[in-house]
């Protein structure tokens with residue numbers, strides 16, 4: 001069985017958690033020649049890392065809040081990922097409108113965007129007058145529109161990013177097992193953590209894994225393993241939810257950001273994979289962390305009110321939504337009243353040899369991994385010095401077969417998402433499988449390859465995280481299930497009984513957690529939009545302006561040194 005292969009070996013690193021944080025640490029550890037094993041109790045990227053806004057960004061919002069270190073680290077990582085991960089990380093334009101009554105709106109935004117661009121050593125932003133801006137965002141409300149800005153950021157497929165990082169770590173000698181959970185930690189005679197008792201969730205098999213360093217990369221679940229060491233709870237789980245609309249119904253050619261008229265939080269309308277994402281919310285997550293999170297009726301109303309206030313001409317209604325998804329952010333609790341004020345920095349905590357790495361962003365996964373290895377250094381004296389300039393993603397030098405069936409865009413997509421395995425994926429395609437799955441950019445060949453080679457254990461692994469049909473198509477892609485069944489039968493050996501069980505569990509999952517709640521429970525969002533006042537957020541931009549002025553003076557010299565050995569925005573405790 002899978003686990004027994006690993007029980008008689010001693011590892012340098014046991015990484016618990018298969019989201020982007022664990023994947024990144026596995027990647028950097030394997031690159032350094034460490035013997036690494038990652039265990040994930042559900043599917044790779046099952047947690048927050050498949051439920052993000054899919055942005056690879058500096059986070060203009062963090063700059064507005066004065067978090068210069070986090071923004072700098074993030075924009076530099078964005079630039080690196082854009083350079084290395086074409087087809088998986090791609091540029092995305094953002095639009096920000098200014099309206100009458102936004103005090104000093106244009107100039108303060110200009111200051112903020114100038115700093116944002118300078119941090120990345122680029123000049124991507126540009127101001128447009130009202131007429132030109134309307135061409136860029138034709139459906140945005142024009143009442144009082146004074147113009148607006150366009151600037152550059154980037155986006156990805158978050159779950160595929162996790163998978164590519166894991167795949168490259170495994171190619172370098174790392175090992176990764178999904179559906180294996182850490183049940184408890186074991187300690188040596190000095191009371192230091194020296195491994196974990198793990199359980200194969202598919203077979204029920206238990207095993208002990210020994211390692212010189214155990215890394216707790218369990219995101220929002222991090223307090224559980226820490227409790228084994230007597231650690232006080234420190235994580236504040238904050239839920240963020242999105243609604244998804246078909247692009248023909250909610251057309252945006254680039255992302256549009258604006259302040260929610262009810263509370264001034266940023267809301268983004270994001271084109272992604274042929275659909276439009278609207279998000280996010282930021283609320284305390286009181287539900288059981290073991291259950292799949294879902295959007296609440298109140299969050300639906302909040303996002304619909306935002307749409308109605310900014311895009312009233314589109315007359316978007318609840319029935320237009322294809323799906324929804326929710327993720328829970330691991331944020332370090334400092335007791336702030338407003339969840340959005342809590343820091344998004346990552347932390348590395350050391351408790352009796354257990355290293356907990358949590359918080360942070362998808363964008364900065366490489367920096368988080370390097371910080372984790374730095375913190376593990378005293379336990380691994382033979383470990384080579386991690387190189388801050390290593391690529392996050394391997395260069396891909398493969399010639400894709402597929403001839404005239406694959407256009408340039410599809411080739412780029414396959415190389416970005418599947419890296420060195422893209423050629424095998426194309427070669428494994430059956431006749432007709434280099435065609436896109438209706439309503440998506442994904443090919444049928446991707447589905448077959450994922451089922452064959454990407455550790456799929458359940459139907460939702462395949463349809464929610466390997467290819468994202470469950471998010472992109474109505475009812476989770478129910479109309480395609482007969483053809484998907486044939487692929488699963490051939491590649492996974494699922495018989496009729498197994499298929500029926502998988503299909504029924506998948507349909508229930510889509511109903512409970514990826515659809516909209518009962519209509520009757522959803523508050524009157526049109527009323528909320530009518531009552532809402534435009535939020536004047538200029539004080540924060542003023543802050544950014546002052547900060548920016550100072551930062552620009554300091555940055556020129558600072559950047560040159562930082563580009564050689566960038567540090568994340570991290571607190572090591």
Ligand SMILES: Cc1cc2nc3c(=O)[nH]c(=O)nc-3n(C[C@H](O)[C@H](O)[C@H](O)COP(=O)(O)OP(=O)(O)OC[C@H]3O[C@@H](n4cnc5c(N)ncnc54)[C@H](O)[C@@H]3O)c2cc1C
Nearest residue numbers: 017019020021041047048049052053055182219240362363
């Ligand atoms: C709504 C939302 C939007 C976001 N948008 C962005 C964005 O646009 N850009 C960006 O850069 N960042 C974004 N983020 C932040 C980013 O998604 C997270 O910081 C990141 O995904 C956290 O990754 P992680 O690996 O630490 O946690 P997770 O992805 O949650 O991974 C932890 C894993 O540990 C596993 N696990 C738990 N307990 C055990 C155990 N005992 N044994 C084995 N495995 C276990 C879980 O199953 C889980 O898969 C967003 C976050 C949210 C919530």
